[in-house]
Amino acid sequence: MPQSSWDLWYWKSPPGSNWGSSYEFSVDHPPNYLRLMREFGTVLTCMDGRIQRKVSDYLLTSFGVENIDTVTAAGMVRHVADDTERTETILGDLDVSVDKHGSRDIAVVAHHDCAGNPISDKEHKDQVATAAARLMRRHPDANVIGLWLDSNWTVERVRATP
Numbered sequence: 395m396p397q398s399s400w401d402l403w404y405w406k407s408p409p410g411s412n413w414g415s416s417y418e419f420s421v422d423h424p425p426n427y428l429r430l431m432r433e434f435g436t437v438l439t440c441m442d443g444r445i446q447r448k449v450s451d452y453l454l455t456s457f458g459v460e461n462i463d464t465v466t467a468a469g470m471v472r473h474v475a476d477d478t479e480r481t482e483t484i485l486g487d488l489d490v491s492v493d494k495h496g497s498r499d500i501a502v503v504a505h506h507d508c509a510g511n512p513i514s515d516k517e518h519k520d521q522v523a524t525a526a527a528r529l530m531r532r533h534p535d536a537n538v539i540g541l542w543l544d545s546n547w548t549v550e551r552v553r554a555t556p
């Protein structure tokens with residue numbers, strides 16, 4: 395959020411001060427204490443190694459955060475869309491990211507050819523929509539998104555079920 399950093403620096407310059415040169419330098423290189431970028435976002439994703447780098451890169455950019463806390467399980471989305479033996483553990487890990495790391499950006503991810511959740515692509519996307527809606531209810535202040543990776547490993551957004 396460079397615009398916000400710029401504003402904050404501008405307000406900190408004393409009126410009539412002769413800080414022009416240092417001020418212009420700081421627009422391009424804001425000091426750490428002026429950075430407003432959130433440190434953590436969170437992803438609940440399948441453990442499949444084919445999707446990790448792609449999902450991480452996508453979310454670092456999309457959320458504009460420095461780190462992505464990553465909760466994994468084989469076929470993750472079914473444990474969030476439905477109640478399984480793993481659901482409470484997964485949601486507990488998410489809560490740690492939100493409560494201790496201040497995450498306000500959460501993604502739930504499913505993908506084509508999932509060994510841990512062998513259902514059709516359509517059913518997968520429905521589960522992503524259901525799971526995203528559940529996460530919105532659990533963390534109403536958070537930005538929650540659902541992602542689907544197709545047979546080309548292209549990342550696609552899935553709308554949450556209202």
Ligand SMILES: [Zn+2]
Pocket residue numbers: 440441442468469470505507508509510511
């Ligand atoms: Zn999978």
